[in-house]
Amino acid sequence: MPSNEYDDSKPSWADQVEEEGDEGTLPSPKETIKGNIKTVTEYKIDEDGKKFKIVRTFKIETRKASKAVARRKNWKKFGNSEYDAPGPNVATTTVSDDVFMTFISSKEDLNAQDQDEDPMNKLKGQKIVSCRICKGDHWTTRCPYKDTLGPMQKELAEQLGLSTGDKEKPAGSAEPEPAQPAQNKTGKYVPPSLRDGGTRRGESMQPNRRADDNATIRVTNLSEDTRETDLQELFRPFGSISRIYLAKDKNTGQSKGFAFISFHRREDAARAIAGVSGFGYDHLILNVEWAKPSNN
Amino acid sequence: MKPILLQGHERSITQIKYNREGDLLFSVAKDTVANAWYSVNGERLGTYNGHTGAVWCVDCDWDTKNVLTGSADNSCRLWDCETGKQLALLQTSSAVRTCGFDFSGNIIMFSTDKQMGYQCYLNFFDLRDPQQIEDNQPYLSVPCSESKITSAVWGPLGEFVIAGHENGEINQFSAKSGEILKKAKEHTKQINDMQSSVDLTMVISASKDNTAKLFDSTSLEHIKTFKTERPVNSAAISPIMDHVVMGGGQEAMEVTTTSTRIGKFEARFFHAAYEEEFGRVKGHFGPINCVAFHPDGKSYSSGGEDGYVRIHYFDPQYFDFELEA
Numbered sequence: 196m197p198s199n200e201y202d203d204s205k206p207s208w209a210d211q212v213e214e215e216g217d218e219g220t221l222p223s224p225k226e227t228i229k230g231n232i233k234t235v236t237e238y239k240i241d242e243d244g245k246k247f248k249i250v251r252t253f254k255i256e257t258r259k260a261s262k263a264v265a266r267r268k269n270w271k272k273f274g275n276s277e278y279d280a281p282g283p284n285v286a287t288t289t290v291s292d293d294v295f296m297t298f299i300s301s302k303e304d305l306n307a308q309d310q311d312e313d314p315m316n317k318l319k320g321q322k323i324v325s326c327r328i329c330k331g332d333h334w335t336t337r338c339p340y341k342d343t344l345g346p347m348q349k350e351l352a353e354q355l356g357l358s359t360g361d362k363e364k365p366a367g368s369a370e371p372e373p374a375q376p377a378q379n380k381t382g383k384y385v386p387p388s389l390r391d392g393g394t395r396r397g398e399s400m401q402p403n404r405r406a407d408d409n410a411t412i413r414v415t416n417l418s419e420d421t422r423e424t425d426l427q428e429l430f431r432p433f434g435s436i437s438r439i440y441l442a443k444d445k446n447t448g449q450s451k452g453f454a455f456i457s458f459h460r461r462e463d464a465a466r467a468i469a470g471v472s473g474f475g476y477d478h479l480i481l482n483v484e485w486a487k488p489s490n491n
Numbered sequence: 492m493k494p495i496l497l498q499g500h501e502r503s504i505t506q507i508k509y510n511r512e513g514d515l516l517f518s519v520a521k522d523t524v525a526n527a528w529y530s531v532n533g534e535r536l537g538t539y540n541g542h543t544g545a546v547w548c549v550d551c552d553w554d555t556k557n558v559l560t561g562s563a564d565n566s567c568r569l570w571d572c573e574t575g576k577q578l579a580l581l582q583t584s585s586a587v588r589t590c591g592f593d594f595s596g597n598i599i600m601f602s603t604d605k606q607m608g609y610q611c612y613l614n615f616f617d618l619r620d621p622q623q624i625e626d627n628q629p630y631l632s633v634p635c636s637e638s639k640i641t642s643a644v645w646g647p648l649g650e651f652v653i654a655g656h657e658n659g660e661i662n663q664f665s666a667k668s669g670e671i672l673k674k675a676k677e678h679t680k681q682i683n684d685m686q687s688s689v690d691l692t693m694v695i696s697a698s699k700d701n702t703a704k705l706f707d708s709t710s711l712e713h714i715k716t717f718k719t720e721r722p723v724n725s726a727a728i729s730p731i732m733d734h735v736v737m738g739g740g741q742e743a744m745e746v747t748t749t750s751t752r753i754g755k756f757e758a759r760f761f762h763a764a765y766e767e768e769f770g771r772v773k774g775h776f777g778p779i780n781c782v783a784f785h786p787d788g789k790s791y792s793s794g795g796e797d798g799y800v801r802i803h804y805f806d807p808q809y810f811d812f813e814l815e816a
Contacts (some may be wrong), residue, residue, distance in 0.1 A: 260514065273573075287499050293492070294808070296760070
């Protein structure tokens with residue numbers, strides 16, 4: 196037990212250690228009772244050597260109880276609590292945080308509360324997956340109507356496709372159709388190259404490209420000094436030209452010696468081939484032939 | 492309300508019980524000691540030391556003289572409530588699952604588990620006959636070959652024991668002849684707990700099939716059903732209100748994989764007549780294994796898988812609350 200004697204005289208370090216173990220340097224616990232409030236003040240040293248003052252206040256209640264209960268209240272403690280002081284031992288009894296009973300006034304409240312509490316319930320409301328057959332909240336392969344509704348829907352889609360497809364085509368050629376609707380129709384992933392607009396890619400940028408290919412000639416064995424304007428002068432007599440492409444070196448800007456000339460009409464191109472092929476131009480003999488359709 | 496937290500056990504609580512006046516609360520857990528607490532301030536009166544296995548059940552007699560505990564160390568022990576001394580040791584061949592004093596405190600019953608090749612037995616001892624305890628020979632031993640008893644309480648007047656079985660059956664066993672007086676098969680899964688009302692006219696059974704059911708003690712007539720979405724571990728009837736409190740949660744083995752928020756570890760209050768839930772109290776970190784009403788109905792306690800016992804004194808709102816029918 197702590198006592199004041201040790202406070203000033205510390206004969207050896209061994210005693211000191213012992214004292215510290217006994218908390219001998221600490222003031223003894225005090226207990227004061229004022230009215231129905233009991234205050235217990237204790238001092239403690241924690242592992243870091245810091246002193247702590249613990250003040251606990253108790254409310255003393257007087258309750259009337261039956262004789263048997265009153266008698267039991269004065270029973271001696273036993274077992275593991277044999278040496279406990281009167282009153283609750285903090286090692287075994289603590290007062291917990293305030294909790295409240297949550298009242299549920301109606302069934303809806305209860306359900307609402309349930310949903311708040313369960314994060315999975317929030318997700319349940321939303322459709323994560325949607326069946327393509329019945330628009331239900333499950334995978335298409337697991338659709339209960341797969342066998343009955345599925346084939347029916349396919350037939351229906353085919354019929355619709357025939358009637359609407361005709362209408363769509365001219366509209367599609369006028370302006371490029373967005374790929375989205377095509378994807379929605381089947382639901383399957385369609386690579387961009389296979390989508391509706393895929394085959395005429397870049398159409399809007401190069402109108403009538405296919406027509407060009409038919410009326411395009413390739414001119415080779417051009418001199419390095421050739422300019423587009425020279426080619427224009429050379430081929431204009433055969434017909435109106437829609438496009439001239441002269442291959443040029445990226446760095447030097449000089450001609451690479453070949454060019455493509457697109458005419459509006461194929462006849463013009465044919466005449467140009469007949470007229471210019473073998474024509475001496477700038478000390479070189481030009482070679483003119485049909486341009487092979489490009490692979491892409 | 493500020494619950495009083497009792498930390499007297501190192502493992503999950505298996506049963507808690509008030510004495511008749513409610514001034515003492517007994518708790519047993521899967522560790523080896525039984526604790527006695529003053530319910531008014533949570534002060535520990537003492538511990539009953541001696542068991543060497545998990546303690547499954549506890550009971551206290553009418554005048555708080557003796558305490559009975561049953562344990563998985565294959566013994567049922569009788570203690571002096573005041574001093575904590577062991578008065579009698581009844582050895583069994585398998586774990587003792589449930590135990591109880593009859594109204595007189597003279598006759599005790601306990602059931603043993605179907606375990607290690609031994610059958611489930613319901614044993615009756617008369618404490619007035621010291622020879623029975625000395626010889627460890629019950630005056631009546633009823634074998635239950637079908638399904639083991641998982642919970643049992645004494646019926647009114649000490650005439651029979653109402654036992655809940657692993658298969659969901661509820662049977663009345665006569666304390667005199669051992670024969671089955673009445674049967675009820677309302678539950679589909681194991682009965683986890685049986686508790687009687689303060690006047691012993693009704694019993695409530697808590698079952699793994701997510702329901703608790705109210706029965707008439709004598710006729711075993713099914714009166715009410717209280718449904719939840721988790722297994723019910725324990726249920727108790729309020730002595731003063733038409734209320735029922737239920738504790739449960741998912742199975743202990745699934746606790747670590749579920750968050751506390753969705754674990755449904757609350758004590759849930761149902762109106763006994765309308766069968767509707769009207770309130771919840773949170774607090775435990777795991778499923779509630781046992782609930783008990785104070786005999787004055789002004790407080791209740793719960794013991795959980797987390798090893799804590801919590802004594803709750805109701806706020807005035809609880810008594811004012813009326814359910815909209």
